[in-house]
Amino acid sequence: MEYDAIIIGAGVGGLACGLKLSCEGKKVLLLEKQPLPGGFATTFSRKGFIFESAVHCVDTLTKTEEIRTFMDESGITKEITFINLDDFARIIYPDYDFVADFKQDNFISVLKSNFPQERKNIDRFFRAFDKFHRQFERFNHSRLPLGIKLLISPLAYPMIISTSISTAAQFVDKYIKDAKLKAIVTDIWRFTGLPPSRLSAIYFLLVFECYYYNSTAYVKGGFIKLFQAMVERIKESGSEVRFNTSVVKIITRDGKRVKSVVTDKGEEFSARTIVSNANAIDTLTKMLDVDAVKEEYGRKLASLEKSVSAFQIYLGLSVPAKTLGMNHSIFSISNAYDHDENYNYSMSGDYDRCSLELVDHAQIDPALAPQGKGTLLIMTLDNYANWRDLSEEQYQAKKKEVADKFIKRSEKYLPGLSKYIEVMEIATPRTMARFGTSPEGAIYGFAQTIGQSGINRLAQETKVKGLFLAGAWTMPGGGAHACFLSGIMAGELASKYLK
Numbered sequence: 323m324e325y326d327a328i329i330i331g332a333g334v335g336g337l338a339c340g341l342k343l344s345c346e347g348k349k350v351l352l353l354e355k356q357p358l359p360g361g362f363a364t365t366f367s368r369k370g371f372i373f374e375s376a377v378h379c380v381d382t383l384t385k386t387e388e389i390r391t392f393m394d395e396s397g398i399t400k401e402i403t404f405i406n407l408d409d410f411a412r413i414i415y416p417d418y419d420f421v422a423d424f425k426q427d428n429f430i431s432v433l434k435s436n437f438p439q440e441r442k443n444i445d446r447f448f449r450a451f452d453k454f455h456r457q458f459e460r461f462n463h464s465r466l467p468l469g470i471k472l473l474i475s476p477l478a479y480p481m482i483i484s485t486s487i488s489t490a491a492q493f494v495d496k497y498i499k500d501a502k503l504k505a506i507v508t509d510i511w512r513f514t515g516l517p518p519s520r521l522s523a524i525y526f527l528l529v530f531e532c533y534y535y536n537s538t539a540y541v542k543g544g545f546i547k548l549f550q551a552m553v554e555r556i557k558e559s560g561s562e563v564r565f566n567t568s569v570v571k572i573i574t575r576d577g578k579r580v581k582s583v584v585t586d587k588g589e590e591f592s593a594r595t596i597v598s599n600a601n602a603i604d605t606l607t608k609m610l611d612v613d614a615v616k617e618e619y620g621r622k623l624a625s626l627e628k629s630v631s632a633f634q635i636y637l638g639l640s641v642p643a644k645t646l647g648m649n650h651s652i653f654s655i656s657n658a659y660d661h662d663e664n665y666n667y668s669m670s671g672d673y674d675r676c677s678l679e680l681v682d683h684a685q686i687d688p689a690l691a692p693q694g695k696g697t698l699l700i701m702t703l704d705n706y707a708n709w710r711d712l713s714e715e716q717y718q719a720k721k722k723e724v725a726d727k728f729i730k731r732s733e734k735y736l737p738g739l740s741k742y743i744e745v746m747e748i749a750t751p752r753t754m755a756r757f758g759t760s761p762e763g764a765i766y767g768f769a770q771t772i773g774q775s776g777i778n779r780l781a782q783e784t785k786v787k788g789l790f791l792a793g794a795w796t797m798p799g800g801g802a803h804a805c806f807l808s809g810i811m812a813g814e815l816a817s818k819y820l821k
């Protein structure tokens with residue numbers, strides 16, 4: 323039997339694509355290597371505690387925007403309960419400590435009260451920010467072909483052009499003078515994996531807008547509930563989903579158009595289109611059966627920079643973290659005001675000084691921990707090279723050493739934390755590479771530099787007819803929201819191709 327589409331991987335991008343195509347009546351086969359859906363963004367449990375493996379919170383799930391409309395139309399939102407988060411995070415710097423509110427006016431007033439000398443500049447910054455978003459919305463919703471939109475952009479959407487060719491730091495520098503305020507305004511850089519001096523301004527502004535001005539949400543019971551609902555809906559539409567099935571080969575007809583995939587069990591499945599949510603590097607340089615295309619992609623992709631990796635500790639506590647001082651569900655803690663410095667601490671494995679993020683999901687949804695208990699995630703960005711060459715013994719020792727360090731550092735805010743730990747799991751960049759099957763444990767696909775963002779980012783379409791990509795490695799980029807969009811875009815292209 324020939325499927326309309328085979329999707330490789332049930333991460334956010336693969337599921338979004340599978341849902342789109344199956345709801346359109348296409349016959350889809352979704353093959354996932356792991357026993358669970360969600361990829362990086364899945365949920366796991368240990369001794370009664372439920373942990374998010376990666377995601378802290380996701381933006382625009384509860385707003386009537388693209389993703390939410392897509393989920394409503396596909397009928398999955400009635401299966402799940404979203405929990406809206408009122409504000410973003412407690413932002414902690416050496417001499418500033420406040421909560422960043424989602425509501426724009428509140429955020430502006432908290433910034434102004436902390437930086438009264440920058441009041442006018444704060445207004446100028448947010449005016450420019452709003453202007454960018456008005457232009458971006460118009461650009462996004464225009465029905466003109468992309469080529470025409472780009473052609474008229476210098477006149478119709480000048481800020482899209484200017485932010486496409488500048489870094490986040492260059493954008494912020496135009497409006498804000500105080501170095502500490504600059505750091506706080508760009509605190510969100512860690513959700514993109516690159517410091518403002520290297521981060522594409524357009525990606526920074528989009529992520530910033532999404533987290534600060536849209537209702538950010540959590541899913542009751544864990545994000546896996548959303549992914550399970552997507553899997554169920556795909557199956558109800560007459561499509562198939564198989565877990566514990568890894569695709570090892572993509573076979574083409576004469577090297578030009580897709581024909582089938584071969585799994586690790588030796589089965590071959592045929593389809594008119596194939597959408598890969600597996601990382602772009604493995605898909606295009608290992609799985610494909612066409613040597614010339616593999617080599618061409620090999621050269622191109624080798625020249626691209628991968629994003630950072632991460633280190634994360636999952637703690638099950640005998641008390642709610644709130645009782646220890648976790649007075650917000652997210653703490654964003656930085657030692658330096660210079661984010662290049664903060665980034666370099668992570669890259670060089672300086673675990674005494676790197677930025678930390680503490681996340682208490684059980685504060686949002688108490689059912690994630692047994693009655694009267696709590697959860698806590700401690701996360702930092704990290705570098706695969708810090709872990710790559712260690713022997714198993716060295717690796718285990720370093721994991722414990724870094725975890726101890728982070729727990730001790732967290733005790734500054736949550737005194738006595740170490741005494742309440744009942745369960746501890748640790749994920750390192752090696753875990754991200756192995757479990758997430760991501761080269762060098764990259765958690766956001768390719769790094770979000772100017773040259774690798776916006777229209778410069780790897781497209782969903784490939785050189786092989788009928789082969790598309792979905793997920794963090796492609797347009798628009800890393801993060802659950804972007805991967806949803808990428809999956810929907812890949813689905814639209816596959817659907818068009820099938821016509």
Ligand SMILES: Cc1cc2nc3c(=O)[nH]c(=O)nc-3n(C[C@H](O)[C@H](O)[C@H](O)COP(=O)(O)OP(=O)(O)OC[C@H]3O[C@@H](n4cnc5c(N)ncnc54)[C@H](O)[C@@H]3O)c2cc1C
Nearest residue numbers: 331333334335355361362376378379569600793794801802
């Ligand atoms: C620690 C951490 C914290 C994060 N925090 C946030 C956050 O707070 N908010 C946010 O929005 N984002 C966050 N992210 C980023 C977000 O999780 C990812 O960008 C997103 O989940 C990636 O989705 P994806 O579609 O690229 O698929 P992936 O998650 O990469 O999934 C790909 C899937 O394909 C499967 N696969 C791979 N190869 C094969 C094969 N050969 N055959 C079959 N299946 C295969 C994999 O098993 C996997 O399930 C975080 C990431 C990490 C690691």
